[in-house]
Amino acid sequence: MNEQNTAPILEVRELSIQFGGLRAVDGLNMRVKKGQLYGLIGPNGAGKTTVFNMLTGVYKPTSGGIFLDGVSITGKSPVEINKSGIARTFQNIRLFKAMSVLDNVKVGMQNQTKYTTIEGILRLPRYFKEEKQMTEKAIELLKVFELDGEQAALAANLPYGKQRKLEIARALATNPKLLLLDEPAAGMNPNETAELMETIRFVREKFDMTILLIEHDMKLVVGICEELTVLNFGQELAQGETSAVLNDPKVITAYLGD
Amino acid sequence: MRKQTKNNLITFIGTAVVFFGLAALSQAGQLNNKINGMLVLIGIYVILAVSLNLTVGVLGELSLGHAGFWCIGAYVSGTVSLILQNSPNVAVPDWLRFTAALIAGGIAAAVFGVLIGIPVLRLRGDYLAIVTLGFGEIMKSLANNIYLVMDNNGLHFGFTQAPELAENSEGAKELLRGPIGMSAPQDTNIWIVTVVLLICLAVLMMFIDSKSGRACMAVRDNYIAAQSVGINVTKFRLMAFTISAAIAGIAGGLYSHSISLLAAKTFDYNKSILILVFVVLGGLGSLRGSIIATIILYALPELFREVGQYRMLIYAIVLIGMMIFNNAPFFIQLRERIGASAPVQRIKGMFKRDKKTAGGAE
Structure with a gap:
């Protein structure tokens, strides 16, 4: 990891959000480099989608900063954030259903x-x-x-x-610099998931895209993500290269219990 | 040719043929008085229905005050016409005065559309329905209480009572008379209504079949996703709502120039609902449906006047019938079967060839 050489396309610094008494995301730090396939994983309710919602402006973070290509996009509206180059998909598909x-x-x-x-x-x-x-x-x-x-x-x-x-x-x-995929393989069978993995790889090559994804399907995560951040109860549990993170005892405990 | 372009063309040409045909028949004296009297009103209601369809069908926002915009258009354009007609030192030809009056009506309604839209369309939910409901009633009450008198000293304005005129007042003419209403010059006829209707229809079709229309539909289908692909939601909602209001204002201009005595009580809540019924039963988002539903639902109760007290009973049955026809699986299948049947396919086959030569555009 020569972090000095490659400037991150997305940098998240001490990102936190509080809903009433609940701190859904607490002090998250993350650096996604250009062209990377980065995974954000964690058990249910860990705050992954909340992070996405802050990155895309749906929620305003309580504190912390989000930087795209070194420019702060913290607290901007979804429309402005899309203009500056982040596009996303949704966990529960949100298409324009009555349109072709x-x-x-x-x-x-x-x-x-x-x-x-x-x-x-x-x-x-x-x-x-x-x-x-x-x-x-x-x-x-x-x-x-x-x-x-x-x-x-x-x-x-x-x-x-x-x-x-x-x-x-x-x-x-929308011609983004960074693509956020929220559980792209949810509800897919193994064949479809395998096909999706190919598509995601292909998209990265063809469009020279940086992709940050949330996923529960470990086969997909292991198959395509180069680096991971694991969230648990809103806090960062582990971060680093995929294989190292997945063998971390803390991560195994969080997923499987003691 | 693209499917949507073709659909639009069919609707546009069909409407033109029907309305110009009726106008020609009416001119030739082939229609009885009752139908003659209805034609202009049907045209005006069609304009109102297609314009409301932009708000309700394309934008997906419920508006319960379309009659309010209609009212503004009617009063503003009628007043403009009366002022121009009664000013001694202004000489404009009738056609120019009428055109100016229609445009003024449209602009006035659009201004109110923007004024309502700016605060309300920022919010999600049923706020627009609530606000437009109140707006329609407010406009009706305002119009009901406005007095406007013109004499050699200029215009005199009164609210809830006629203005007092100066001693040297000469040639006073009451333009607006509160609850009694106003009498604008009778310029509207079925030809003019048809032309205005076709222009409004074309504008709506072009708007819907462009990136702006797509943006509105995207907002309707999924607000959050529309924002996530960079659509300025408030801007497009405001745009569609304003266009819808402006066209209703123009319809108001046609209306005030078509009846001898225009009273504000015409523009009550029931009228807004009546137009909404045309739109909903014709199919949300379908201009063709709105046109057909308006013609059927407006003409029927008038034609059934002979049956007297059973008139509204029949109307209710027709409403229920249309709802079932639009939505029941049996009728949906039936329509598909008719579409796939031999005679229809043969007719379609006649047009096949030019589809091949003109295709490829998309």
Whole structure:
């Protein structure tokens, strides 16, 4: 670990949040380097999703700082944080269900278009040009996830595994620097999980992406994560390279009990 | 051609054919008086229904005060028309005065849309329904109490009572007369209503089928996910709500220029609900559905006036029938079967070829 050489793309310093009397996350420190596949694991209720919600601005941290590429994004709104380059998926899938698969991805691309609402209503040339570009790019992205055959289908009508993939595609459509995946393998069978691992690896290569993920499926964690942070009751239990962390007696105790 | 573009075209052309056809028949004297009298109103209600569909169907926010925006549009545009008509030193041709009045009505309603939207659309939940409910009633009561008199000294404004005029007042003309209402010039006819309707319909279709419309639907389907992909939720909600209000204001302008005596009590809560019923039964988010539902649901009770007291009973049965037709599995299957049946497929086959040549665009 030559931390001096590679500046982290995401740095979390002493991050804490308190809900009433409950300190859901307490003094978390984390450094995710560019291009890394980083895992955030821990037993149920450890505060993993809360960390994601703070990273994406859904919750405002009580104290501590979040830095993306060295710039503080602490306490910014979800929209601003997405603009500065973080995209995410959700533990309970949140697609735009009554919209088509293609439109779901195009909504994600909105931040890269320039035409105004007036230009859209009057159907000026820029509308056609940018809509065409968007559609082409969206179809390309759907092909990566093998969803291009279903682009006209409603998102709600996709099978579960494909909904998860579509959510990742939509997040990538916003052109992020850092992708947060909240339990991408939840509810998937072993075959689907294996396929998902391939997809995540492929996404990292193709889009040169840094990925931070929450996962319970240990096979997936061991298979793709290079570094881990283990949370327990809101506190950091262990941190470091995957194999070392998973053999740490503290971690084993937290998962399996004494 | 894209499916949505094709759907929009069918709706647009269908509406144009139906309304221009009715207008032509009416002009040729082929329609009886009752239908003649209804045509303009049906057109106005269609405009109101499609505009409300933008708020309720596309944006997914419940608005119970659409009649309030309609009221603002009607009063503002009627007043503008009366002032321009009665000013001795302003000479504008009638068409220009009417156009200006319609635009003024739309702008006024849009301004109120923004004023309501800025505080309320920041919140999630049913606040918009509560606020618009109150807003509609407030607008009705305000309009019911406004007096406006014009004489050689200019405009005189009174609230709850007619303004007192100066001694040298000459040629006083009451423009707004509180509960009695106003009498704007009768400029609206079915041709104008049809043209305005088609323009409004086109604007709505273009809006919905653009990134702004997609953003609104994304917010409707999942608020948190929409924010997470960088959509400025409040901005797009405000935009859609304002457009919806502006179009209702324009419908108000058409309305105030279509009846001889406009009274504020027309714009009560029941009217907002009536429009909402058209939208909900026509299908949320479907402009075509709103248009068809409005025509059927507005025309039926009028046509059934002969049966007297059973009129509203029939209306209720039609409402229930439409609800079942929209949602019952049997009818959904039936519609799909009709769509897949031989004659329909043959008709579709006739258009197949140009689909191939014109396709590929998307």
